[in-house]
Amino acid sequence: MNPKEMVGLIAATGCDVRTDAPMKALTSFKIGGPADLLIIPRTLEQLKGALAILNENETNTFILGNGSNLLVSDKGIRGAVLKLGGEFEEIKIAEENGRRLIYAGAAALLANVCRFARDHSLSGLEFAYGIPGTVGGAVYMNAGAYDGEINDVIVRAEHISRVGIVGGYNKGELKLSYRHSAYTDSGKIITGAYFELKPSGKDEITAKMEELMQKRLSKQPYTQASAGSTFKRPEGAFAAALIEESGLKGKKIRTAQVSVKHAGFIINTDANNGSSADVVELINYVKAEVKAKKNVDLKCEIALIGEGFEE
Numbered sequence: 001m002n003p004k005e006m007v008g009l010i011a012a013t014g015c016d017v018r019t020d021a022p023m024k025a026l027t028s029f030k031i032g033g034p035a036d037l038l039i040i041p042r043t044l045e046q047l048k049g050a051l052a053i054l055n056e057n058e059t060n061t062f063i064l065g066n067g068s069n070l071l072v073s074d075k076g077i078r079g080a081v082l083k084l085g086g087e088f089e090e091i092k093i094a095e096e097n098g099r100r101l102i103y104a105g106a107a108a109l110l111a112n113v114c115r116f117a118r119d120h121s122l123s124g125l126e127f128a129y130g131i132p133g134t135v136g137g138a139v140y141m142n143a144g145a146y147d148g149e150i151n152d153v154i155v156r157a158e159h160i161s162r163v164g165i166v167g168g169y170n171k172g173e174l175k176l177s178y179r180h181s182a183y184t185d186s187g188k189i190i191t192g193a194y195f196e197l198k199p200s201g202k203d204e205i206t207a208k209m210e211e212l213m214q215k216r217l218s219k220q221p222y223t224q225a226s227a228g229s230t231f232k233r234p235e236g237a238f239a240a241a242l243i244e245e246s247g248l249k250g251k252k253i254r255t256a257q258v259s260v261k262h263a264g265f266i267i268n269t270d271a272n273n274g275s276s277a278d279v280v281e282l283i284n285y286v287k288a289e290v291k292a293k294k295n296v297d298l299k300c301e302i303a304l305i306g307e308g309f310e311e
């Protein structure tokens with residue numbers, strides 16, 4: 001069955017389902033053509049139901065968080081996109097063997113988890129306040145900022161495999177390193193995670209969150225369409241500095257531009273007509289110039305997803 005023929009079956013599981021869903025509405029880059037199917041499960045049962053149908057039909061399926069680390073192809077995504085909602089947005093205190101943990105569903109926004117931690121006088125997640133992703137996306141790539149990363153605070157993550165088997169990884173099994181985890185390219189769907197934080201004063205936590213947010217606002221093109229840092233930090237160097245020293249700050253190819261505020265970000269200057277083709281051309285141009293001028297091979301941090309981007 002082709003993806004669009006599955007709408008009725010998927011809807012019968014209770015999931016929300018849409019055809020030809022424009023991905024530019026679901027990504028911080030504001031770029032991306034339509035996904036054949038967008039499926040939003042709100043419970044584990046709905047998710048299991050959708051996975052069973054997708055598996056039976058061998059449907060190519062992409063897991064979407066908040067779309068803040070992605071460049072989606074102008075041609076869109078052939079197959080299905082799964083975006084968790086409902087109970088997967090839950091955030092709560094979980095007592096475990098005398099420990100007071102925070103549980104957050106994979107679809108919870110990091111900013112909301114940070115606010116919840118602050119309201120419960122728990123410190124350790126302040127670094128994540130300005131990262132515009134979900135818990136699932138952050139665990140998937142061990143998101144980090146300002147000397148903090150998910151690895152510092154996570155205790156365990158829970159997941160479901162593509163064939164519907166529920167499981168989990170303890171901290172050691174998560175194999176978290178720079179922008180990498182055991183989930184990277186595993187196909188497993190993260191459903192939630194447990195974090196252990198330290199008791200602290202609400203005012204101190206609030207002050208730290210605000211200080212780091214101000215830093216971001218002053219240094220990053222935070223309110224412009226982008227997917228954050230375009231490139232990974234190369235060994236012993238900073239991508240932004242290499243790009244700036246190569247004379248590329250502000251370099252523009254049609255709708256894509258190396259941010260004037262922070263050379264590590266490529267921004268989409270046209271929220272209505274931004275194009276993945278322009279961003280890819282600019283990425284390739286930057287890579288070639290930095291290689292020629294600095295002899296460093298930059299690698300993308302953002303994930304390129306969709307038709308034409310398959311490896």
Ligand SMILES: Cc1cc2nc3c(=O)[nH]c(=O)nc-3n(C[C@H](O)[C@H](O)[C@H](O)COP(=O)(O)OP(=O)(O)OC[C@H]3O[C@@H](n4cnc5c(N)ncnc54)[C@H](O)[C@@H]3O)c2cc1C
Binds near residue numbers: 226
């Ligand atoms: C302005 C700006 C600033 C940023 N600053 C930072 C920063 O300081 N530090 C940082 O690390 N990142 C930063 N980012 C990048 C981005 O916010 C993070 O990488 C974030 O963790 C991505 O989460 P997401 O939910 O948006 O994931 P998405 O972009 O939707 O997906 C990213 C990857 O995670 C996978 N994924 C998402 N959810 C799940 C799940 N439930 N199960 C399995 N896989 C899943 C996707 O399949 C995809 O491969 C920034 C981005 C922007 C736009």
